[in-house]
Amino acid sequence: MNQNPQQKSEGIHKIRIGNVEVKSCVALAPMAGITDMPLRQLIRKFSSDCLLTTEMISSEMLMQNRPDEHEKIMAYCKNEYPLAFQISGHKPFMMAKAAKILADKGASIIDINMGCPVKKVVSGGDGSALMKTPQIASDIVKAVKDAVDIPVTVKFRLGYTAAEQNFFEFAKLMEESGADAMTIHCRTRAQMYSGTADWKAISTVKKEINVPVFANGDVTTVETAKKCIEESNCDGVAIARGVLGQPDLIHRVEHYFKTGEILEQPSLLEKIGLLKEHIQAEIELRGEKVAMQFVRKFYPYYIRGIRDAAVYRGALVQEESFPKVMKILDTILDKESK
Ligand SMILES: Cc1cc2nc3c(=O)[nH]c(=O)nc-3n(C[C@H](O)[C@H](O)[C@H](O)COP(=O)(O)O)c2cc1C
Structure with missing residues (x-):
């Protein structure tokens, strides 16, 4: 049953992800070439608590030990905690190795990319292609969980195509495999970034899943964040493109959820x-x-x-x-x- 949105809003500012307590229900979603340390620092200036994330780091590339390429992606400051490092790939042992490297580097959480729709990525079996190979996705989560002591989360879509919307079973499988939280981008892979995110589609997921679920897609304002929570029935929202040009957005959404007050946008x-x-x-x-x-x-x-x-x-x-x-x-x- 859907809670009264206001009650829900008031009760959702803390989210426990494994052994990490995140004092915010609004997270930054990863964006390749965008959510680097400078942008995260700007977001952190406004929001001291939200969960931040790196862009995806290819497990295969990480093994190739090219310090120049990885240095910029992996750069962070401790004030960014809680900070998830996102990894991509499709080989459980490689993902486990990558996760261990990043956990040793200081990640608070390892997030696994199962949603990237880019052709080059899915043709190699990575990103949203993992929604078509749920057994491999499950093996990855298990291998990564075994490799690190920090929480492991997953990010995926509604499914590969409109006819293959397996997010419900996929979410259950991810939880059974050990995922400590999940983010669902409410589009299919086939949609890429077109159309609108279908927040309502995932409203039943929380009935079956005991770990936190973040809804993602098209949250660009305080109002859309509120609507997304109401329609998706999720524990929190993850925002990607909405932070572009408005690194204070996450803070404004958090403030609204805590107080019901809508802050003005920066001048x-x-x-x-x-x-x-x-x-x-x-x-x-x-x-x-x-x-x-x-x-x-x-x-x-x-x-x-x-x-x-x-x-x-x-x-x-x-x-x-x-x-x-x-x-x-x-x-x-x-x-x-x-
Ligand atoms: C330029 C760009 C890069 C992205 N890179 C990643 C990524 O590295 N990992 C990931 O899981 N999702 C990535 N995404 C997807 C976003 O995290 C998010 O799921 C999607 O943009 C929908 O959310 P939004 O409407 O809040 O932007 C990227 C999206 C964009 C636009």
Whole structure:
């Protein structure tokens, strides 16, 4: 039976994942090339408690010992705890080895990617392809559980295609195999990122599952987070794209769940300030040349909604110098404050 949404909201700020107590029911969902240390640090500035996550780390790549490639993905600070490291792959022994390396590196939780829809990934049997091979998925969870002392979680979709929606049985199997929590992206693999996330589809999962379940997909505002919890009947929500340009979103959702109050979104001045911080942190991590290219993907989100956004976006993405980007950002502030 669905609880009264308000009662549910009031009772859901703490989630126990194995032996880790997370004092928040709102989590960051992993995004490759996006949820790196600089972005996580920005989110942590606002939310001291939410569960953060790295982007997926390929177990096979990790074994190849290419420190330069892995260093940036695995970089983190202790203030990010609780921090899940996500791994991808399809060979139980490799996944176990990768999990051990990451647990030794300081992960609070190991999350297993069973939802990535990208062709290159699924053609190798990784990501959402694991929903078609539930026995392998189960063996992976068991092997990873045996290898580490920290909690192990899984992230998957509704199923591979609309006709193969096996999330219910899959969730049960994951729990039986030892998963300490799960996140369900409420789309099928075939949908990739199109259409809308079907939160209602998973509303019955919690009746059968005793570990925490996070609903994921299309939560971009406090209102959508509330609706997602009400419709999915889950313990928490995991937000990915919604944090782009609004690293304070998780905090606003948490605040709403705790108090019922909807906080205002940051002003343009604050948003530009956050973007500057984001760029500076990326430069510290990657060096100016690489960072200035890397941050281009973030500009549209931070300047969304302002007058002449397309013009500024065009100017920003062509710029390779940090001081020049700062100058454009100051021009935006100057013009918008008039
Ligand atoms: C650019 C991008 C990269 C992603 N990388 C990962 C990843 O590394 N691991 C993963 O489990 N999901 C990944 N996802 C999926 C998200 O975690 C999430 O399930 C999906 O975007 C739906 O949630 P949202 O609507 O809140 O964005 C990625 C999504 C995007 C857009």
